[in-house]
Amino acid sequence: MKRLGLISAAAMFASGAAMADELSVVCSAEQDWCDLMVAAFEAENPDIDVLMVRKSTGETLAQVRAEAGNPKIDVWWGGTGDPHLIAAEEGLSQSSDVDTSELLGWAQNMAQISDGRTVGIYAGALGIAYNADILSEKGIAPPECWGDLEDPRFVGEIQVANPNSSGTAYTELATFVQLFGEDEAMTKLAAVGQNVNSYTKSGSAPSKAAARGETGVSIGFMHDMVKLASQGFPLKIVAPCEGTGYEVGAVSIIEGARNFEGAKKWVEFSLRADIQSRAPEVGAFQVPSNSNAQVAPESPDLASIKLIDYDFATYGSSETRERLLARWDAEVGDPNPEQ
16 A cells, blocks of 8 residues: 555646646637647647637626636636736736737737736737628628628628627727717617627627628628638728727736746747748738737738727726626527537
8 A cells, every 4th residue: 555655646737747847728719829839839849738628808808707716727828808907906916927028009008007917919900801702692782880780681681799708809898988988888789789680699699600601791800810811712891981899819827827837938928029920821810919920911901990098997907897688698699509
């Protein structure tokens, strides 16, 4: 029995040593970009084995909350910044203490709001996409504004994500509130909802469906739409006339991370100009946060888009998010939520 105990202890020690070389990453960007990041990181850090899974920001925030005090995640990379800020506010992430001096102002702002617990890695504007072939065949005039999506001509033609699971859709919800005021925003979203054929779990899914001809119109981030249009799909992109919100994608180290040093290396790696410049290799056309990174010519020109002064501090707070989601569930709602 004593010998077995020694063997068991030795095995546990060996297992613990191995775990120190493993880095658990949740990626909330597109799968091919996640894969590129893992391959590039492991090539530079052959002593670290990255265990990566892709999840939406809403799913990841729920997991981080559920695992508070005993996290299975070391670092959370990608996805809209609002849930990252909520995790920071709730003490679920920790400061990475990295140098942000090369980053653009909106990326540094994320670090300042969160006391260094999350940092901006890219930006992207919210927009509308439509399948030009479908709308032409059906004789439907394309949308130009958010308000157009309330029109009965789009009945059954719109697809958008559910803000409970999707950071993209939460950005849409917060954008409507900031544009129109909370009460009118819910009224408008409910009216748009009358034309929605499906609420998806993932924020990029609606534009993929529009590209494939499964729906006429989608709401999402313009960089995802650009990627699909560049592949030859008949997708046209609209910057809504009233103005639109935007995301700052972020990276966070989880509080209590088992491999903090590995997680910090990942954060530093993800903020480098040369690494951010590789995103277009996999069709990721977000605007990079490093001021020295190359911006792909296909990337939406944020300076030419009517962007609102998005209030990340307010809409990245737990109280605001919970209140808005509760109102959305009650006043807009998804009649067939994905399980």
